[in-house]
Amino acid sequence: MKYAGLSGFNSVLFSSEKNTVIAKRIKNKIIIKENSINKTVYFFDNYIHKIPIIRGYWILLKDFLKDWKLLLFFFLSLILLIVSFKLVIYYNNVQVPIIDYDVIYNYNFTKLFLILVPIGLIFKILPTSKYHAAEHMVSNAFDKKLTLDVETVKKQTRVHRRCGTNYLVIAILVFIVIYYLFYLPNIYGILMLTLAFPIAYEIMIFENKYFKIVTKPLLWVGYLCQFLFFTSNPKDKHIEVALASFNRLLKLENENGIL
Template sequence: MNIRGGRAGLNSVSFAGDNYYVISRLKKGQVVTKKKKIKKYENKLTSIIDGIPFVRSLSLMLRFLLTTWKVYLFGFLFIILSSLLFKGSRDPITTIIIQINDYIVLIFLVIGVGLVFKVTSIAKYHAAEHMVANAYVVDSDLTVDKVRVQPRTHNHCGTNLVVTILFLLAILHMFFGSTRWIYLGAWVVGYEIWRFEPKFIWTVILAISKTAQYILFTSPPSDKHIVVAMAAMQGLEKAELKND
């Protein structure tokens, strides 16, 4: 079975395969699992767009916006508020801050999201998602004990993309300053790097990403978090095998 992706929520874990998307939630002490068939035209459209270099990154951005619009709204409001705080100031220190403000705001935004993960249950479900995915690759017959021994970081976490984009932004910022086009450039090129994982740079990016995953975006899960993640993976496996 191909695992196309995973995601953690406040009380949920979801996994996507070739044909189905499955989400498991903890409701009133019970694990509730639902599946959704991925429509054929969605797969076909995705395949076409994924074959077009650089354009495919914009498709991913659109999917992110549609599925996680609340996070983007929070980030947008955070940036607007930060800009207003510095608006109109003329002292040298603030001028320097304004020049690096956009990039620094992005860094603090990532840290802020990590803190939200930490103070809620998302970090624990995120860790459980990673651990279950890691365990499934080793042995598809999942148990809590088998999952427990797995690392809570993952080689293909979306954090890798975030780190790649921030890394490119830092480089572009040094050469071109805080011009708006560097953000689009970092996203488009960063996506291609994230997709192909070139060895000359990926070792560094993965090391930074796993550190961020461990410190900011995951926390040690309890059995209930693992059980929810296992239910999502087992539900996906059942749906995908039945589809075959």
């Protein structure tokens, strides 16, 4: 079964090609909502997935549309990043526009990562990090064909190969490589940044054992970021929400004769 997961502030969403299930914990109760994907949307989604590069943008857009709170957090983090970087520049007595890729290039990307760390730490203390970990742990248990119960899931690692964090980390690294190889100022830098995301997606889905060996260090960076910043040890209540969502999805897939 092809599936994807997404965590929210108090929820976990799992989706397949034809069904979407979201489980939320509200006042110590787990509320489950399920939706079948429209046939037209299903056809369009399958068609888009056949187009390299474009499918990378589509995947990113779909994930954001699944949870507006996640989208809000992303934009607030981006604003924080821009403001923080502006302060770094200001205290170094450099007068530049609020976004200037020439300055980013000259100041070294290390400073960008140092600014991203506080954003990761903010995410770490939010409930989302626990639901994010629970989502990964349930996925890992299913991928290993283990029993899906709380005790089994608790023994799984909280990092996952297909996590969006890996996607983001690889995109940043791709952007850095492109930027140093083909240094272009201002608006061209923004275009290269947007191009880095679909390239990162192509790297993640490319099925070649030799290519995977070469790109494995990129995943290690993603795993480290997942562990340190974007997940934290979940409690039973977080795992229960993830299990509720995934088990309902399995039930729907069985009813449709997919599994």
